[in-house]
Amino acid sequence: KNEVEQSPQNLTAQEGEFITINCSYSVGISALHWLQQHPGGGIVSLFMLSSGKKKHGRLIATINIQEKHSSLHITASHPRDSAVYICAVSSPPNQFYFGTGTSLTVIP
Amino acid sequence: DAGITQSPRHKVTETGTPVTLRCHQTENHRYMYWYRQDPGHGLRLIHYSYGVKDTDKGEVSDGYSVSRSKTEDFLLTLESATSSQTSVYFCAISEQGTGVSPLHFGNGTRLTVT
Numbered sequence: 001k002n003e004v005e006q007s008p009q010n011l012t013a014q015e016g017e018f019i020t021i022n023c024s025y026s027v028g029i030s031a032l033h034w035l036q037q038h039p040g041g042g043i044v045s046l047f048m049l050s051s052g053k054k055k056h057g058r059l060i061a062t063i064n065i066q067e068k069h070s071s072l073h074i075t076a077s078h079p080r081d082s083a084v085y086i087c088a089v090s091s092p093p094n095q096f097y098f099g100t101g102t103s104l105t106v107i108p
Numbered sequence: 109d110a111g112i113t114q115s116p117r118h119k120v121t122e123t124g125t126p127v128t129l130r131c132h133q134t135e136n137h138r139y140m141y142w143y144r145q146d147p148g149h150g151l152r153l154i155h156y157s158y159g160v161k162d163t164d165k166g167e168v169s170d171g172y173s174v175s176r177s178k179t180e181d182f183l184l185t186l187e188s189a190t191s192s193q194t195s196v197y198f199c200a201i202s203e204q205g206t207g208v209s210p211l212h213f214g215n216g217t218r219l220t221v222t
Contacts, residue, residue, distance in 0.1 A: 030207035043198065043213040086150070090206040094164070100150040 003027050006087050006099035013106050019074040021102045023087030027095070032070050034061050035086040037101070043086070046072070077106045111135055114199050114214035121221055127186040129217050131199030133179075139202040140182040141211070142166075142174060144195040151198065157182055158205070189221045 007022045023032070034046040047054050047061040049070075054061050058081075060073040074081055087099040111134030121127050131140060142154040143166075153166030155174040163174050171193060173185045186193055197217045203209040 033206070033211060035211070035213075041196065041216045043200075043216075045210040045212060048210045088151075088206075088211075092207060094156075096153060096206050098151040100148070 002099070003091070003097040004087055004089055004099040006085075006102050008102060009100070010103045011105070013077050013104070015078060015106055015108050017077050017106075019077050019081075019104065019106075021072045021085050021087075021104070023070040023072070023099060025068050025070075025087075025089045025097070027089065027091040027097065029065075029089040029091050031090045032063055033088040033090070034070075034072050035088060037084040037086060039083070046085075074104075079106045079108050082106050112199060112201055112212060112214040114197075114217050116217060117215065118218045119220070121189050121219070123190060123221055124188050127189050127219065129184045129197055129199075129219070131182045131184070131214060133182075133201050135201060135203070135212070136179060137201040137203045137209075137212075138179075139205050139209075140176065141200040141202070142172075142182065142184045143198045143200065144168065144193075145198060145216075146195050154184065154197075186219075189219075191221050193219065194221045195219060 004025045031050045033048050037043045049063050058075045063070040082105050084101040084103050086101045113132045115130045141156040143151045145151050152168045154172050157163045157176040175183045199214040200211045202211050
């Protein structure tokens with residue numbers, strides 16, 4: 001049983017499209033994290049949120065605590081957005097669960 | 109970018125040999141973590157540290173040990189490497205723990221056990 005589920009597993013989009021990646025979790029959390037991993041391996045923290053919505057450039061992350069669901073949106077997608085996007089949750093007291101990631105390919 | 113350096117970046121070793129991976133940070137963050145990443149499993153926690161000489165096990169700790177004698181260094185040791193430990197290993201740091209602070213990752217160490 002996975003505490004964090006992401007959908008879709010794989011996603012191909014045309015440049016310029018609006019993209020949504022979903023994350024559902026089954027545990028109580030103190031925070032939810034969105035991470036980005038490019039080919040070649042480096043992992044970057046995009047967002048950490050515990051309520052509401054955060055925006056950074058073309059990226060928007062939302063969370064609904066009652067529904068235990070988060071979404072990552074990418075507006076005006078670009079080939080450089082191609083990466084694996086990973087959802088992870090911090091669950092008290094010391095647990096941290098990762099989803100298996102969504103592989104995004106943006107085609108020019 | 110957070111100052112996190114993993115060494116070595118790549119290593120090939122033989123079954124049964126000991127291996128030590130190093131994670132060095134310049135951020136003075138309290139929390140440090142070792143993860144492994146395998147296809148189909150995502151990232152899994154091996155061990156973590158919440159201070160100098162304070163460490164605890166993660167979900168896949170068997171066959172691994174860690175040490176943290178200084179704030180900036182967190183070492184992961186495979187006492188006797190096995191082929192099942194072939195993986196990509198990531199170190200991460202967090203200022204106050206993942207419940208309140210973001211995670212920052214190193215660039216990873218690709219370990220192959222033959």
